[in-house]
Amino acid sequence: MDSTRHPRxxxxxxxxxxxxxxxxxxxxxxxxxxxxxxxxxxxxxTAAPLRPGTALDLGCGAGGDTLWLARRGWHVTxxxxxxxxxxxxxxxxxxxxxxxxxxxxxxxxxxxFPAGRFDLVSAQYxxxxxxxxxxxxxRTAAQALRPGGLLLIVDHGSTAPWSWNQDTDxxxxxxxxxxxxxxxxxxxxxxxxxDMPHRRATGPAGETATVIDNVLLLGRTPTDDRxxxxx
Numbered sequence: 001m002d003s004t005r006h007p008r009x010x011x012x013x014x015x016x017x018x019x020x021x022x023x024x025x026x027x028x029x030x031x032x033x034x035x036x037x038x039x040x041x042x043x044x045x046t047a048a049p050l051r052p053g054t055a056l057d058l059g060c061g062a063g064g065d066t067l068w069l070a071r072r073g074w075h076v077t078x079x080x081x082x083x084x085x086x087x088x089x090x091x092x093x094x095x096x097x098x099x100x101x102x103x104x105x106x107x108x109x110x111x112x113f114p115a116g117r118f119d120l121v122s123a124q125y126x127x128x129x130x131x132x133x134x135x136x137x138x139r140t141a142a143q144a145l146r147p148g149g150l151l152l153i154v155d156h157g158s159t160a161p162w163s164w165n166q167d168t169d170x171x172x173x174x175x176x177x178x179x180x181x182x183x184x185x186x187x188x189x190x191x192x193x194x195d196m197p198h199r200r201a202t203g204p205a206g207e208t209a210t211v212i213d214n215v216l217l218l219g220r221t222p223t224d225d226r227x228x229x230x231x
Contacts, residue, residue: 157212
């Protein structure tokens with residue numbers, strides 16, 4: 001499907017910061033080879049037993065998660081601030097015969113959010129060196145879940161050698177801290193997983209390192225006896 005550009009309001013007081021963020025991620029994806037991107041392992045682990053439905057991939061980047069889900073029958077809305085990233089995901093979906101399952105949209109999530117209701121929302125390493133109302137965006141994502149739906153948030157728990165952010169003073173929010181920041185009604189959302197697993201990761205140049213993932217999985221309470229379906 002064609003990507004959609006969602007412009008920010010002309011009077012936005014943070015327009016300069018938004019432009020800087022967009023240019024940063026444009027440069028990132030224009031200079032980075034993105035073909036054949038891999039699925040993030042925690043997403044694969046979480047989604048593998050689920051019956052395919054509708055999914056939202058926040059910050060889709062190179063599209064590894066979007067295409068993995070689409071291959072397994074999910075209808076995926078893929079969102080990124082970078083038009084280059086969005087265009088490449090759209091093109092690869094078309095080449096793989098998955099265009100009917102992938103809607104690629106360009107959003108600055110600080111100012112716009114994709115329409116729709118979802119069975120799964122994935123926020124994989126949804127972090128940036130620029131100002132972003134992250135908690136507000138993730139709360140909006142939680143509200144976009146259908147009853148019984150899942151919100152999977154995977155953050156960096158450590159700094160990989162190839163990370164764009166090598167700040168030694170950076171604080172990596174724990175899953176508990178992220179859940180507290182979202183401050184969701186426990187009567188409507190429940191914490192299904194909150195842990196910090198270690199794994200061996202491979203960087204873009206083939207280098208490897210042990211990294212920590214901060215994993216938070218939230219479920220929206222069903223309105224009746226139905227639960228998120230599994231095979």
